[in-house]
Amino acid sequence: TGPARIANSSVLDAANGQPPRLVLELEEVDEATFARAIGTDNRPMLKPSLADSSPPAALAAASPNPLAVRPPPTTPAGAPAAPNAPADTRPVVVIDPGHGGIDYGTQGGEIPEKNLVLAFGQALRDRLERAGKFRVVMTRDDDTFIPLGDRVRIAQKQGAALFVSIHADALPRGEGDAQGATIYTLSDKASDVEAERLAEAENRADLIGGVNLTEEPADVADILIDLARRETRTFSNRFARVLMNDMKTAVHMHKRPLKSAGFRVLKAPDVPSVLVELGYVSNKGDMGNLVSEAWRSRTADAMARAIDVFLTKRVANAGAERPEKPAPARAKP
Incomplete structure (x- = not known):
């Protein structure tokens, strides 16, 4: 939901029937730090929108009663309340x-x-x-x-x-x-x-x-x-x-x-x-x-x-x- 950088990365070997995994650990940074890291100090920051993201894929279509996994709500859980909103x-x-x-x-x-x-x-x-x-x-x-x-x-x-x-x-x-x-x-x-x-x-x-x-x-x-x-x-x-x-x-x-x-x-x-x-x-x-x-x-x-x-x-x-x-x-x- 905001600027971040890769703090650490590693590759885990295949285990428990799962293939090898690339693991990326992200940490939150401010926009200025992010801009310096990618060399775009003068480029306007584009904030992601949930509306622009693709919804999760449906469950197995072969099921006689396929279950559609719905995308998350537009307001994420735990988002700050509007100013002066009652608790x-x-x-x-x-x-x-x-x-x-x-x-x-x-x-x-x-x-x-x-x-x-x-x-x-x-x-x-x-x-x-x-x-x-x-x-x-x-x-x-x-x-x-x-x-x-x-x-x-x-x-x-x-x-x-x-x-x-x-x-x-x-x-x-x-x-x-x-x-x-x-x-x-x-x-x-x-x-x-x-x-x-x-x-x-x-x-x-x-x-x-x-x-x-x-x-x-x-x-x-x-x-x-x-x-x-x-x-x-x-x-x-x-x-x-x-x-x-x-x-x-x-x-x-x-x-x-x-x-x-x-x-x-x-x-x-x-x-x-x-x-x-x-x-x-x-x-x-x-x-x-x-x-x-x-x-x-x-x-x-x-x-x-x-x-x-x-x-x-x-x-x-x-x-x-x-x-x-x-x-x-x-x-x-």
Whole structure:
């Protein structure tokens, strides 16, 4: 959105089924520095317009229900408000479509997970924004790779009241079949072997994206888990139950719909967070749902209702807990 320069560049070797990648690290600079760097001090700066950019490509056209990935809104999330505009005090809901960019996520057919969850995240965003009760922020609104830590920081920077990460799962070949949506919360110990497997797979996303995690101390994950406040975990678990009750009226749920594991993306100590696996791309029925606009709309409606119920009650409770201002003392006659 403004002038920048290349601060560093490197080439990563092919890994995890992905080709070699050229990595460019950009840093923001002022216009004068940018102009000097390219030798155009006297040339007027041209500022990019979102309207001039090409919209993202549609999802696989071969799908019977192709999902069109919509371009981002003309006003980016987090843009400064107009002068003298009243502050937006609505609770912030952060929607986090998993994966993106070179991280395709799970692939069970022609449409990769990153596209399926982005389309659903956009549908949920639109549903919440129509109600007008919450300010919705997307961690990504296009095919961009976002490191796991940055997704958490977006929620914290926005002062989010709720963080909802959207994914789709798949069972490895030869390990049977599974079906239905599952809701995950953070815990030190995985609730079962499958939850542990999924958390390990999702937590490797940064390795696929080329983020160097080796510089972090080995105990960082343990420290982050220890910092997770008891109150935040309580709210996360409470929302997970509310979400399950609303979703099961609209969609098929996994036989064990509530699980927990050490997902890095859920580790904001001050933001109630859940990770929703919409279904299994390895299951034909679930995959058919994931590409169905009717299913997506119905599921987004159910999730929006749960968010509304949870946050409305939490805001009301927070207001009730505020101490009343003492009445001014009256002068004695």
